[in-house]
Amino acid sequence: MSTDLPTRRAAARRRRGRAFIATFTAVVGVLAVLGLAGAAAGGVQGPRVTAVQVDPNAAATASGARLIVTMNQSLHPVKATQVTVSPAADFTVDTSGRGMGVRFTLPLHDDTEYTVRFTGVTGLGGGPSASVTERFRTPKLHVYLLQRGTTGDRILRTDLEGTDPQPVFRAAHIEDFRATSSHLAVSTLDAHGKAALVVTDLAGKHQRDLPLPGDGTISTLQSADRGELIGYTYSDANLGSPGARESRLYIASLKDAAAHTKPTPVAGAGKEQRVADWRFVPDSDSILVLTYDGRIALRSATGGDSADLGSGNAIDGIARGSSQAVVERADGMVVIDLTDGSPHPLQTARLTDRARDVPGAMGVVVPLPGKAGGSLRPYTVLDVAGGSGAGQGVAEGTTVYRVAADGAATPVFDVPPTDAIMQVCASPSGQYAAIAVAPGMTANPYDDYLLPMPEKVITHVVELADAREVHAFTGFGVSWCQVPPPVGQ
Numbered sequence: 235m236s237t238d239l240p241t242r243r244a245a246a247r248r249r250r251g252r253a254f255i256a257t258f259t260a261v262v263g264v265l266a267v268l269g270l271a272g273a274a275a276g277g278v279q280g281p282r283v284t285a286v287q288v289d290p291n292a293a294a295t296a297s298g299a300r301l302i303v304t305m306n307q308s309l310h311p312v313k314a315t316q317v318t319v320s321p322a323a324d325f326t327v328d329t330s331g332r333g334m335g336v337r338f339t340l341p342l343h344d345d346t347e348y349t350v351r352f353t354g355v356t357g358l359g360g361g362p363s364a365s366v367t368e369r370f371r372t373p374k375l376h377v378y379l380l381q382r383g384t385t386g387d388r389i390l391r392t393d394l395e396g397t398d399p400q401p402v403f404r405a406a407h408i409e410d411f412r413a414t415s416s417h418l419a420v421s422t423l424d425a426h427g428k429a430a431l432v433v434t435d436l437a438g439k440h441q442r443d444l445p446l447p448g449d450g451t452i453s454t455l456q457s458a459d460r461g462e463l464i465g466y467t468y469s470d471a472n473l474g475s476p477g478a479r480e481s482r483l484y485i486a487s488l489k490d491a492a493a494h495t496k497p498t499p500v501a502g503a504g505k506e507q508r509v510a511d512w513r514f515v516p517d518s519d520s521i522l523v524l525t526y527d528g529r530i531a532l533r534s535a536t537g538g539d540s541a542d543l544g545s546g547n548a549i550d551g552i553a554r555g556s557s558q559a560v561v562e563r564a565d566g567m568v569v570i571d572l573t574d575g576s577p578h579p580l581q582t583a584r585l586t587d588r589a590r591d592v593p594g595a596m597g598v599v600v601p602l603p604g605k606a607g608g609s610l611r612p613y614t615v616l617d618v619a620g621g622s623g624a625g626q627g628v629a630e631g632t633t634v635y636r637v638a639a640d641g642a643a644t645p646v647f648d649v650p651p652t653d654a655i656m657q658v659c660a661s662p663s664g665q666y667a668a669i670a671v672a673p674g675m676t677a678n679p680y681d682d683y684l685l686p687m688p689e690k691v692i693t694h695v696v697e698l699a700d701a702r703e704v705h706a707f708t709g710f711g712v713s714w715c716q717v718p719p720p721v722g723q
Contacts, residue, residue, distance in 0.1 A: 280364035281305040281357045284332075293342045294372040295662055296415060296459055297517065297555050297603075301350055302335040303366060307357040309334060320349045324555070324604060340555045340603050341662035344375040344394075375661065377668075378402070378413050379693060381709040382681060389418065389438070394666070394695055396705045402438030409685050412457035412464060413713035417488045419444075419464045421455050423684070431466075433488055444486055445496050447479065451684060456717055458514040459554060459662075462488040463535070465500070465521070467509050481508040483523065485535055502531055503540040511549045513717070515557065515572060522559055522572065524549050530561060532572060543575050551717075553601030553609075554662060560599045560609070567599065583611060583635060583643040592635055592643045597655065598720060603664040608638045610646075610667055610698075612655050634658060634669060636698050646701040647694065652676070656691060659715035666704065668712040669694045670719065685718055 285304040293299035311329045317336060319325055324339040336350055352366040376393050387408035392399035402418070403411075409421040409429075413436070420432045429451045431444040446452065450470040457464045465485040470478040484497040500521055501507060511524040519535045522543075530546040550560040550567070557572040560580065567580035580599065583592040594613035601609050615630040631651045635643040647669050649655055656670040672678050672688035680686040691710040696703050710719060 280362045281307050281309060281355050282364065283366055283368075286368055288368075288370050290370050290372045292415070293338055293348075293370075294344045294375060295341055297340050297662075298337060298460065299342070300335050300337050301368060301370070302333055303352070303368060305332045305334070305355070305357070307359060308332050310356045310358060312352060312355060316352055316354050318351045318353075320351075321346065323348070340664075342372050343663050343665045344372050344661075347371045375666075377695075378411070378418065378713040379707055379709040380408060380411060380711040382408065382683075382687065382689075389420065390709065391436075392707070394704050396707060402436070403432075403434060405432075407683070409453075409683055410455045410718050411711065412455055412716075414457050414462050414464070414488060415460070416462060419455065419457065419488060421452055421466070423451075431486075444488075447482070447484055447497055447499070450479070453481075453684065454509075454512065454718060456512070456514060459516055459716075463514070464488060465512070465514065465535075467512070468497075481510070481526070483509045483512055483521070485521075498535075500533055500535060502533055503542075504529065504531075513549055513552050513559070515552060515559075516554050518557075520572070522549060522552065530570075532575075541575060543570055543572075544577070550599040551601045553607055554603040556601070556604060556607070558601065560601055567596075581637070581639065581641045583613075583637045584641045586642050586644055592637075594633070597632070598658065600658050600660055600667075602636075602660050603662065607664055608636060610658050610660060611635050611637050611643075612649075612658060634667065636667075644701070646698055647696050647703075654688075656687065656710060657715060657719040659712055661714050665698065666714075667696045667698055668714055669696060670710040670712075685721065687719065 283303055284306050287302040289299060308331050309329055312327055312334045314327045317327050323342055326337045328335050348370055350368050354363045355366060356363045374393055376391055378389055378391050381388050386404055386406050388401045389403040389411055390399045391402050403420055405422045407423045411418055411420040418434045422430045422432055431446060432441060433444055434441045447468045448470055450468055452466040452468050455466045463485055467481045468484055469480045472478055473480055483500040485500060486497040506525045506527040508526040509523055510526050513522045515522055521533050521535050523531050523533050524546050528545050530543045532541040532543060546561045546563055548562040552559045559570045559572055561568055561570055568577040569580055570577045585592060592613050594615040597612035599609050599611050612632050612634045614632040632649040632655055633645050634647040636646050637643045649671055652674055654672045654675045656672055659668045670691050670693045672691050678688045678690050680688055693707045693710055693712055694703055695705050
């Protein structure tokens with residue numbers, strides 16, 4: 235064997251090694267150049283969007299919905315002045331790491347395209363700023379309403395045009411119901427007058443009963459805007475017995491389908507525990523309560539101290555997204571700031587030409603969403619000359635006004651003197667009003683329910699911007715309503 239063979243093999247291996255090193259060095263150099271070019275390009279472009287999260291359905295039905303934009307690098311804090319929302323909506327802004335978010339403090343209008351634009355967005359690593367524009371469209375609203383009938387009662391789900399209404403729950407006797415973001419809570423009575431509180435999903439399925447405090451009746455069923463909480467007042471069936479509970483306030487959670495925990499009593503600091511009226515306070519764990527002795531208090535739903543806010547005859551409402559409660563007192567209507575308990579008179583409503591106050595006797599005031607949302611107010615005009623004295627006479631009809639924060643009043647709906655308004659409710663965003671009307675009251679008797687209503691009730695949905703009637707439904711208790719119709723309205 236030749237001694238040159240090992241030498242040639244070694245030389246070949248050396249050549250291959252040198253070639254590999256040269257190739258590897260070239261590849262590394264190219265990658266480095268590409269990396270530098272990419273970094274330079276990234277620096278030229280500024281931060282870029284990698285993901286967007288938004289729930290348009292939640293944004294149209296409840297406050298607190300968020301648009302979250304995730305970028306490819308950590309960001310300097312984004313200020314509210316760098317964000318515009320069109321159409322205009324109330325919002326707050328926050329930044330965390332690579333994410334920047336907009337939180338809508340009130341529900342948005344339905345069936346509307348929203349544009350959110352961020353400007354001057356910069357990364358912590360330096361480089362130029364970027365602008366980001368995101369768009370989403372809210373869906374059309376759907377509502378639930380209650381129809382009572384001689385052969386049984388039902389809850390319907392429908393859009394605002396009334397197309398293809400779907401029955402989602404039926405029972406022989408439905409007193410009332412409330413809708414949360416995920417559930418229906420339905421108050422029923424059986425043939426023997428025994429009360430039940432039935433919970434389903436929004437399609438009326440997965441039915442279950444919530445435990446009640448005892449063998450009695452419930453009333454003033456209400457739901458919180460968030461948290462899947464409901465509340466009601468409860469009275470024992472044997473009210474004449476010692477220790478029987480009357481009009482006691484309880485709350486319950488609808489979250490856990492398997493839970494059978496008893497409802498939680500909401501107790502006050504005073505001796506009087508019977509509740510005449512109450513409301514969930516939006517975006518808080520507080521409850522505003524009017525007791526039988528005419529005292530108004532702010533209580534915690536989770537226990538704790540109770541703050542006395544003075545006297546009152548009725549609670550008209552608390553607007554979504556605000557801490558302003560409209561309360562009726564013996565000396566007139568006041569607005570109580572629930573953050574500090576300070577009251578001030580309700581703004582006088584004046585016709586849009588500012589020439590005079592709105593005429594007539596004012597009904598229940600419905601605050602509109604937001605701190606500057608104004609209110610809806612029905613006014614019934616009386617022909618005093620046709621009556622026996624001041625303030626008495628023949629009704630000439632009722633007009634519902636939208637009253638701005640400065641008192642400017644615009645009529646949005648008229649009711650003839652033959653009809654009666656049973657309830658006025660505002661949609662979550664304040665875009666619409668639902669006005670429940672009992673037509674022909676002289677030939678429209680009340681039923682014999684614990685929450686009595688005329689046998690025929692029509693709910694008119696009106697768009698407040700132009701006073702246009704969208705649709706009229708047979709039934710009442712549209713799911714926008716946070717409280718039942720007032721008894722004896």
